[in-house]
Amino acid sequence: MSVTWALPFKEKIIPELGKERTVDPEEYRRIHQESLKDIEAFWSNVARELEWFKPWDKVLVADPQPPFYKWFVGGKLNASYLALDRHVKGGRKNKVAIIWEGEPVDQNGNPLEVRKLTYYDLWREVNRLAYVLKNKFGLKKGDTIGIYLPMIPELPIAMLAAARLGVIFTVVFSGFTAQALADRLNDAEAKLVITADGGYRRGRVIRLKDIVDKALEQSPTVKNVIVYRRVGLNDVNMVKGRDYWWHELMSDVPMNTYVEPEPVESEHPLYILYTSGTTGKPKGIVHDTGGYMVLLHATMKWVFDAREDDIHFCTADIGWVTGHSYIVFGPLLEGMTTIMYEGAPDYPNPDRWWAIVERYGATILYTSPTGIRTLMRFGDDWVKKHDLSTIRLMHSVGEPINPEAWRWLWKLAGREKVPFGSTWWMTETGGILISHAPGLALVPLKPGTNGPPLPGVDADVVDDNGNPVQPGQRGYLVIKRPWPGMLLTIWKDPDRYVKTYWSKFPGMFYAGDYAVKDEDGYLWILGRADEVIKVAGHRLGTYELESALIQHPAVAEAAVVGVPDQVKGEVPVAYVVLRQGYQPSEQLKAELNNKVRELVGPIATLSNIFFVTKLPKTRSGKIMRRLVKAVVTGQPLGDVTTLEDEASVEEVKRAYEEFK
Ligand code: WTA
Numbered sequence: 083m084s085v086t087w088a089l090p091f092k093e094k095i096i097p098e099l100g101k102e103r104t105v106d107p108e109e110y111r112r113i114h115q116e117s118l119k120d121i122e123a124f125w126s127n128v129a130r131e132l133e134w135f136k137p138w139d140k141v142l143v144a145d146p147q148p149p150f151y152k153w154f155v156g157g158k159l160n161a162s163y164l165a166l167d168r169h170v171k172g173g174r175k176n177k178v179a180i181i182w183e184g185e186p187v188d189q190n191g192n193p194l195e196v197r198k199l200t201y202y203d204l205w206r207e208v209n210r211l212a213y214v215l216k217n218k219f220g221l222k223k224g225d226t227i228g229i230y231l232p233m234i235p236e237l238p239i240a241m242l243a244a245a246r247l248g249v250i251f252t253v254v255f256s257g258f259t260a261q262a263l264a265d266r267l268n269d270a271e272a273k274l275v276i277t278a279d280g281g282y283r284r285g286r287v288i289r290l291k292d293i294v295d296k297a298l299e300q301s302p303t304v305k306n307v308i309v310y311r312r313v314g315l316n317d318v319n320m321v322k323g324r325d326y327w328w329h330e331l332m333s334d335v336p337m338n339t340y341v342e343p344e345p346v347e348s349e350h351p352l353y354i355l356y357t358s359g360t361t362g363k364p365k366g367i368v369h370d371t372g373g374y375m376v377l378l379h380a381t382m383k384w385v386f387d388a389r390e391d392d393i394h395f396c397t398a399d400i401g402w403v404t405g406h407s408y409i410v411f412g413p414l415l416e417g418m419t420t421i422m423y424e425g426a427p428d429y430p431n432p433d434r435w436w437a438i439v440e441r442y443g444a445t446i447l448y449t450s451p452t453g454i455r456t457l458m459r460f461g462d463d464w465v466k467k468h469d470l471s472t473i474r475l476m477h478s479v480g481e482p483i484n485p486e487a488w489r490w491l492w493k494l495a496g497r498e499k500v501p502f503g504s505t506w507w508m509t510e511t512g513g514i515l516i517s518h519a520p521g522l523a524l525v526p527l528k529p530g531t532n533g534p535p536l537p538g539v540d541a542d543v544v545d546d547n548g549n550p551v552q553p554g555q556r557g558y559l560v561i562k563r564p565w566p567g568m569l570l571t572i573w574k575d576p577d578r579y580v581k582t583y584w585s586k587f588p589g590m591f592y593a594g595d596y597a598v599k600d601e602d603g604y605l606w607i608l609g610r611a612d613e614v615i616k617v618a619g620h621r622l623g624t625y626e627l628e629s630a631l632i633q634h635p636a637v638a639e640a641a642v643v644g645v646p647d648q649v650k651g652e653v654p655v656a657y658v659v660l661r662q663g664y665q666p667s668e669q670l671k672a673e674l675n676n677k678v679r680e681l682v683g684p685i686a687t688l689s690n691i692f693f694v695t696k697l698p699k700t701r702s703g704k705i706m707r708r709l710v711k712a713v714v715t716g717q718p719l720g721d722v723t724t725l726e727d728e729a730s731v732e733e734v735k736r737a738y739e740e741f742k
Contacts, residue, residue: 086554087608090485091600094526099474100501103387105523107602110534113523114603117537118563124538125153125566129376132415133168134159135345138372142564149584149591150571151564152349153373160343161352161371162212162246165414166205167343178419179204181393181442182235185282185425191437199235201417204242207235211243212341214331219274219306223248223344226354228272228304230263230294232256232281233424236310236328237400238410240276245352245371248344252354252366255401256281256288258683260296262364266356267301269366269573274306276328280313284426291318348372354573355403357509358623359582360594360613366573367403367509377513377567378412384536385505385514386446387475387521388416395421395444397435397453402620403509404479408448412513427453432460436468436495443472447495451483451504452618454491455649465494475520476502480619481651482607485529492529506532506559506607508593509621510583512567515539516605531604539565541605543597548587551599558611559597560590613707615644615652620685624707627654627688630681634674636664641697642688643711653689657697657710657734666693692737698730714738 096104105113117124122141129138138157145152169177177200184195199207215221227244229251231237237253244251252270254263267275277294280287291309298304309318310328320327352371356364382388386408394413398404400422413420421442427435435457439447457464476496478488483504492502503518518524518533525534535541542550543557551557568591572579586592596608610616613624624642631640639659644652658674660666671691678686698706701724712719713734725731 087556087598087606089598089600089606090528090530091554091602093528095528096526097501097524098499100520100524103520103522103524105525107525107534107604110523110525111603114534114537118540121538121540121563125376128380128538129154129372129566132159132164132375132379138348148589149564149580150576151568152570153370153376153564153566154348157348157372158345159348159372159375160246160248160345161375161411162208162242163343164375165242165411166201166208169201169417170205174417175202176200177417179414180235180238180420180422182422183424183438183441184234185285185429187430191430197235204235204239206337206339207239208242208246209341210332210335210337210339211239212246213335213339214308215243215249215274216247216341218331221247221249221274223346223350224250226250226252226270226272228263228267228270228275229253230256230275230277230290231310232278232288232290232312233399233422234278234281234310234312235422236276236278238414238422241353241406241410246341246343248346248350250351250353252356253401253406254356255399256290257283257401257685259680260293261681262683263293264297264300265363266366267297267304269356269363270354271303272301273303274308275304276308276310278310278312279315279318282313282425284429287313287315289315295319346371349570351570353406355406355509357403358614358621358626360623361625364623364626365575365578365582368570368573369512369567370570373566373568374512375411375415377565378407378415380538381514381517381536382412382416384519384522385477385503385517386412386448388413388418390417392446393419393421393442393444393472394446394448395439395442396448397423397427397450398448398479403512404448407513427457428460431464432457433464433467436465436470439470439473439495440468445472445474447473447476449476449478450480450619451478451487452481452650454478454483454487458487458490459649462494470495471497473500475500477517478502478504479507481616482609483530488529502527504530504532506605510569511561511565512569515561515565516541516607525602525604528604530606531600532607534603534605543599543605544587544590548590553599553601556596556598556608558587559593559595559605559607560587561593562590609652615654617644617652617654617685618650622654622682622686624654626682627656627678627686630678630686631656631658631674633681634677636660636670637674639697639705641705641707641710643707643714645689645714647689654686655690655692655714656688657692657694657737659694659697690741692734692741694730694733694737696727696730696733698734699726700724701726710734
């Protein structure tokens with residue numbers, strides 16, 4: 083694999099607002115190398131800045147053996163305590179912790195609902211809910227619960243209440259279907275679910291409790307449901323003895339209720355978050371408490387340059403890891419004010435995010451390439467209408483950012499002055515690992531790059547044999563040493579953990595991404611090297627979509643691949659072989675798409691379905707998605723020696739050409 087990538091390596095921009103922290107790449111390399119000399123000493127210096135109930139005995143332990151790493155072993159802490167109690171006691175009691183804006187607007191486009199919760203407010207609500215979970219439902223450390231809530235303050239309240247008790251929570255994105263929810267609740271063996279009657283999305287009401295009811299038909303471990311009244315639906319089905327209204331449960335819990343935060347071991351799981359892989363059902367990524375807190379603290383300082391008066395606006399949904407780390411835990415850990423917006427960026431108009439920035443004076447903007455590209459299509463005027471001069475720092479996340487989108491946002495929202503990077507990380511890494519670090523030592527920006535690895539992070543690009551590639555050569559992104567915040571394992575499936583991440587290159591964490599390193603040591607993550615696709619920043623396994631398709635009686639076989647898309651980065655297309663007796667038709671296409679939406683969720687919508695009589699396969703009968711992908715993306719086919727029938731490739735090609 084020796085493809086050379088002509089990325090725009092040369093251009094270097096020194097942002098005006100980060101100037102005092104800017105260093106040249108050589109200097110940064112020295113800082114980085116210094117940090118790697120003794121990663122245990124390096125990370126324990128960061129960890130010491132947090133408050134521990136009990137200090138650790140050992141910084142890093144492989145238990146029972148690599149790659150099962152545990153950080154800060156012997157140490158005890160509590161995430162809810164760090165995010166709340168510390169600030170309530172330490173002078174931030176009346177500081178706003180969360181600014182929440184609901185989606186619905188009046189005729190003038192102004193929000194109908196805004197809630198501002200101080201640290202004290204949030205602390206009290208978290209204590210009261212923790213009391214309910216503990217005393218009314220008997221939940222205790224090590225139990226698991228599911229959280230299926232829209233983007234309302236009760237979502238972080240639920241997360242923090244669980245964390246307070248050492249109860250492991252799994253947040254399920256509120257756009258997921260009953261089937262996807264049931265799969266996750268079952269795998270996590272959740273005892274209870276916290277949900278709402280409904281949520282708003284682009285002016286529509288999504289009836290969440292109905293979805294929970296359907297999921298619970300197949301989720302026997304769930305004994306109780308707490309329902310928050312968000313929308314005020316008056317025909318909500320409440321099962322006696324199983325379902326309880328949040329407000330009723332809380333009505334007799336005094337405002338000043340205090341629940342002692344449970345001191346948990348550093349390696350105690352804080353949460354499980356499900357994410358797509360290449361095969362099988364979504365994997366439950368398990369995060370610890372201590373290492374995760376340490377990585378969030380470090381990245382809030384280095385990447386976001388967290389300051390006391392910051393208003394932090396991360397546009398993600400808390401249903402994904404970005405929201406867990408950089409709407410909830412990261413900003414609250416630092417005692418910052420974090421903005422939560424409930425709805426769609428283009429509702430009622432494509433300037434909603436800019437209106438929010440202006441309304442609350444956001445200083446930090448953390449957003450996604452798909453978000454930027456979507457809003458870019460509506461033109462500059464929607465942005466120019468608003469005063470965005472409070473923004474002093476921006477980053478993007480989720481997928482590679484194209485230089486055009488980078489430039490557009492940098493000019494319009496960043497006034498060609500502010501540090502603006504593309505932070506690389508994944509659900510598994512817990513927090514940002516590769517990024518510009520304006521709060522520490524900023525190297526000049528280059529549109530589209532991810533920048534160098536953060537201190538303490540040993541990232542590299544290697545070839546098929548695990549050897550580092552030359553600058554400019556494409557290879558696989560790996561992390562060569564453990565880092566705090568890394569996943570502990572895959573829930574109930576340690577073998578899969580080892581196999582997925584630590585087997586391709588023994589001793590190195592395989593991220594599944596292609597990357598290039600340039601001469602300055604900056605990394606450019608190019609996209610997935612496996613059968614995972616990123617649609618509008620959401621991670622989908624092509625395998626999940628294929629499994630959904632073959633559940634339709636008409637489908638004999640299916641291959642799904644991602645193709646480039648101007649806005650969403652990538653979109654899935656399917657090649658389908660029909661069973662005898664079924665004919666291709668537009669109606670069948672619609673049915674198949676419905677099947678996928680129903681089983682996986684609306685984010686999985688196929689952008690096209692092609693009917694073929696056979697798929698390219700190896701002689702041993704495995705579908706060669708790589709070839710399908712090469713055809714639809716116009717890439718060379720590469721090695722075809724194992725291909726059984728060349729005509730199949732021709733057919734895939736023809737189907738695609740006809741469509742174009
Ligand atoms: C991709 C999201 C390029 C990458 C936090 C990774 C990126 C996957 C970037 C993880 C970026 C994330 N530039 N690619 N700045 N950030 N990715 O688990 O392919 O939803 O492996 O975590 O997103 O997706 P996940």
